Amino acid sequence: MRENSPVDAAGEGIFTAFDAVVRTHMRCVYYFCFRMTGKHDEADDAAQQTFVNVSRNMEKFRPGTNMKAWILAIAANVCRDMFRRKSSRRETDGGIDSRAALPDSADPADRASMRETASMVRGALEMIPEEQRSVLIMHAVDDLPLADIARSLEVPEGTIRWRFFKARKRLRELIGGVGPEMETCGIDGVQRGDG
Numbered sequence: 001m002r003e004n005s006p007v008d009a010a011g012e013g014i015f016t017a018f019d020a021v022v023r024t025h026m027r028c029v030y031y032f033c034f035r036m037t038g039k040h041d042e043a044d045d046a047a048q049q050t051f052v053n054v055s056r057n058m059e060k061f062r063p064g065t066n067m068k069a070w071i072l073a074i075a076a077n078v079c080r081d082m083f084r085r086k087s088s089r090r091e092t093d094g095g096i097d098s099r100a101a102l103p104d105s106a107d108p109a110d111r112a113s114m115r116e117t118a119s120m121v122r123g124a125l126e127m128i129p130e131e132q133r134s135v136l137i138m139h140a141v142d143d144l145p146l147a148d149i150a151r152s153l154e155v156p157e158g159t160i161r162w163r164f165f166k167a168r169k170r171l172r173e174l175i176g177g178v179g180p181e182m183e184t185c186g187i188d189g190v191q192r193g194d195g
Contacts, residue, residue, distance in 0.1 A: 018054075021054065021067070021071075025067070030047045032075050032141075033050070033078070033079060035133075035137045036130070036134060037079060053074050068144065069149055069151070069152040072144065072152070073153050076153070080130055120175055128170050135149060135164045136168060136171065146164060
């Protein structure tokens with residue numbers, strides 16, 4: 001039996017580090033992709049492709065910058081590519097998933113109301129242009145600073161601020177304002193992800 005060479009050990013270290021990146025950010029990336037696509041199977045595919053792209057581009061990550069923002073920028077590009085490849089319009093269900101997680105509530109009427117609100121918001125999100133929707137989700141749901149989003153997307157911060165403003169304004173127009181019941185579902189009714 002041969003001993004591990006320094007090259008083998010270094011390779012194992014790279015895989016261990018990448019595995020830690022995946023474990024740390026997988027849930028957040030999946031929820032981001034779900035919010036972008038509205039469908040679990042598409043979110044699974046997009047999240048998987050995101051980490052394939054992350055592994056291929058790790059040398060492009062700049063230490064000292066926000067890794068989560070960098071990974072979500074890759075996820076946004078993956079989702080954008082998926083939208084471009086789709087030749088037909090989404091199915092008539094509008095990408096709404098009734099199984100999305102909602103906070104526990106003792107009152108079934110409250111849970112039904114929150115589920116309806118979350119469904120309405122997810123439908124409204126699909127009507128917001130992708131560039132604006134991705135910034136809204138990255139900032140309002142994933143708590144990324146606008147400056148980090150701008151650096152990761154390589155777009156001026158002023159442009160990112162404008163996209164966020166326009167997305168939030170459009171979301172409010174589509175859902176008719178933000179009520180207190182929506183805050184329990186995350187920003188404007190969108191379930192927050194971890195990571």
